Amino acid sequence: MSEDRYLELVPLAALDALDGEDRAAFEAHVRDCAACQAELRAQQAVAARLGTATGRVPPSPVLRARVMQAAEREPRPRRGVGPLAWLSVAAALVLAVAFLVSRAQRDEARREAQQAAAERDRARAELDAARARLAEAEAVRELLARPETRTATLAGLAAAPRARARVVWDPASREAVLLASGLDPAPAGKGYEVWVIGTGAPVPAGVFQVDATGRVVFRLPVRDETARVKTFAVTVEPWMGTPAPTGPMVLAGAAS
Amino acid sequence: MAAGSNMGGALRLATADSSAEALLRRTADGDRAALGQLYDRFASLANGLALRILRDVAEAEDVVQEVFLQVWRQADRFDAARGTPEAWICTIARSRALDRLRRRVARKEDSAAVDLPAAAEPATDDALAVRTAVASLSEDQRRAVELAYYEGLTQSEIAQRLGEPLGTIKTRIRTAMMRLREALQR
Numbered sequence: 001m002s003e004d005r006y007l008e009l010v011p012l013a014a015l016d017a018l019d020g021e022d023r024a025a026f027e028a029h030v031r032d033c034a035a036c037q038a039e040l041r042a043q044q045a046v047a048a049r050l051g052t053a054t055g056r057v058p059p060s061p062v063l064r065a066r067v068m069q070a071a072e073r074e075p076r077p078r079r080g081v082g083p084l085a086w087l088s089v090a091a092a093l094v095l096a097v098a099f100l101v102s103r104a105q106r107d108e109a110r111r112e113a114q115q116a117a118a119e120r121d122r123a124r125a126e127l128d129a130a131r132a133r134l135a136e137a138e139a140v141r142e143l144l145a146r147p148e149t150r151t152a153t154l155a156g157l158a159a160a161p162r163a164r165a166r167v168v169w170d171p172a173s174r175e176a177v178l179l180a181s182g183l184d185p186a187p188a189g190k191g192y193e194v195w196v197i198g199t200g201a202p203v204p205a206g207v208f209q210v211d212a213t214g215r216v217v218f219r220l221p222v223r224d225e226t227a228r229v230k231t232f233a234v235t236v237e238p239w240m241g242t243p244a245p246t247g248p249m250v251l252a253g254a255a256s
Numbered sequence: 257m258a259a260g261s262n263m264g265g266a267l268r269l270a271t272a273d274s275s276a277e278a279l280l281r282r283t284a285d286g287d288r289a290a291l292g293q294l295y296d297r298f299a300s301l302a303n304g305l306a307l308r309i310l311r312d313v314a315e316a317e318d319v320v321q322e323v324f325l326q327v328w329r330q331a332d333r334f335d336a337a338r339g340t341p342e343a344w345i346c347t348i349a350r351s352r353a354l355d356r357l358r359r360r361v362a363r364k365e366d367s368a369a370v371d372l373p374a375a376a377e378p379a380t381d382d383a384l385a386v387r388t389a390v391a392s393l394s395e396d397q398r399r400a401v402e403l404a405y406y407e408g409l410t411q412s413e414i415a416q417r418l419g420e421p422l423g424t425i426k427t428r429i430r431t432a433m434m435r436l437r438e439a440l441q442r
Contacts, residue, residue: 011433012411012426015401019410044347045339046437050405051346053386054308056300059317064295067321071291071328161410162358184362213355 006036014043019162024155027164075100094137094217102130140177140217146170152232154253156182159236162214165251167232169220174227176205176220180234183210183250191239192250194220198228207241229255276341277334284331291328294341299324301342302349309353309406319352326352342382354408389439397432400425 009026012018018026030036105127143149149170156163162182169176178194186192191207203225208218220226231254236247276297282290302323306316326348334344390398403409403417415425 008426008430011430012404014433015404015429017404017409017411017414017429019412022411041338043433043437045343046433046440047405048339048343048347049382049386049440050390050401050436051305051350052301052340052342052380053383053390054301054305054346056383057304057307058300059303059320063317063320064292064299067295067299067324068288068292070321070325071288074325074328161412184358212359214358 007039010036010039011043013040014047028153098130098134098137102127102134105130143170143175143177144168148172152253152255154232154251156251157249159248160250163251169226171227174222176226178218178220181215183214185210186236189239190236192234193237193241195233195245196223196225196229197231197233198225202245204241204243207239231255277336280331280334280341283328294327295324298345302345305346305349306353309357315356319349322352323349357408389436392439393432393435397428400428401432404429
């Protein structure tokens with residue numbers, strides 16, 4: 001694709017209206033193209049102003065108190081660090097959520113331990129869950145930090161044009177993590193199954209569900225095929241998984 | 257000397273003009289009163305946009321709550337070089353509202369289809385400028401941009417909805433956005 005061709009995609013990208021191959025190609029290109037980045041910022045500013053022209057409608061008066069009370073329950077904001085790479089942001093988010101959850105649970109547990117043993121057990125279980133999430137996030141971060149780690153970009157297919165994902169994996173240890181966004185919650189009784197495709201038939205590599213915002217950070221089980229993977233793919237399957245793909249494919253990408 | 261005092265004047269003026277930005281800075285430092293003032297200034301903007309996208313009063317107000325909690329958590333991410341506080345809040349509100357719209361579509365629910373309440377607050381000069389720019393688009397161009405902006409449709413989805421070739425839609429949106437940009441720079 002020529003430079004002009006990418007610049008032509010910028011107005012569509014600013015409206016988040018790209019999909020399919022255009023989207024995958026543009027996202028891969030814009031990371032390293034200062035001209036497209038500058039143009040994208042200018043067009044995003046135009047898109048953002050569309051919103052400011054929408055008629056203003058005051059919400060009901062009680063909402064203000066609801067918002068301020070919700071902010072009251074939140075920890076005071078702490079100034080963040082500068083822009084990070086997309087992957088680090090995903091990993092940092094997982095860490096931050098785990099940290100906040102764990103801290104909140106700890107404080108809560110302190111108060112409630114004085115009140116009731118049952119309450120304390122519940123807090124403990126949630127703390128364990130937070131610790132497990134933190135360990136998961138640490139594992140992801142550790143994998144990302146290794147020099148041998150490779151990355152594949154997966155584009156959303158017709159069944160999920162907004163979806164996008166990356167798989168990072170270490171061919172030597174066969175550890176792999178998939179980071180996806182833009183997926184709708186799987187239909188009832190279904191899940192998203194990952195496939196590692198090397199020299200033979202697709203090898204199943206776990207089933208995941210996405211959160212309410214359509215995102216997931218998923219650690220793939222260790223598979224020998226990961227050492228010689230050519231393609232990663234994701235299909236919609238029964239939630240317990242199937243030995244071979246049967247449902248529509250939502251994401252695919254070459255391990256180039 | 258004269259130049260120096262002019263610069264000082266310009267600086268003071270800039271500080272007074274950018275009070276929404278000052279409120280965002282105070283919010284980033286954990287000042288809840290500043291968050292309250294941002295709410296007073298921009299809640300009806302966020303609500304109007306969320307309502308236009310979701311057409312559901314209760315859901316729009318949930319979005320407004322999410323928007324201001326996100327402002328509370330992430331006020332330090334506001335970058336004045338990339339737009340006004342208003343535009344930033346609109347970007348957050350649109351993204352939150354479209355997330356809900358897509359979940360609703362995924363659940364195959366129909367939109368509540370309530371009538372939009374009339375905008376009760378006078379539009380700002382900036383809003384009028386944007387409306388004038390949008391009015392300069394052809395009907396086809398405006399429709400395509402609105403499907404992307406307010407319904408969150410992708411280029412293929414818009415082509416399908418309008419029953420036109422993908423290439424036509426891409427060109428149309430590109431032309432419309434260029435035209436808006438030109439009109440707004442004037």
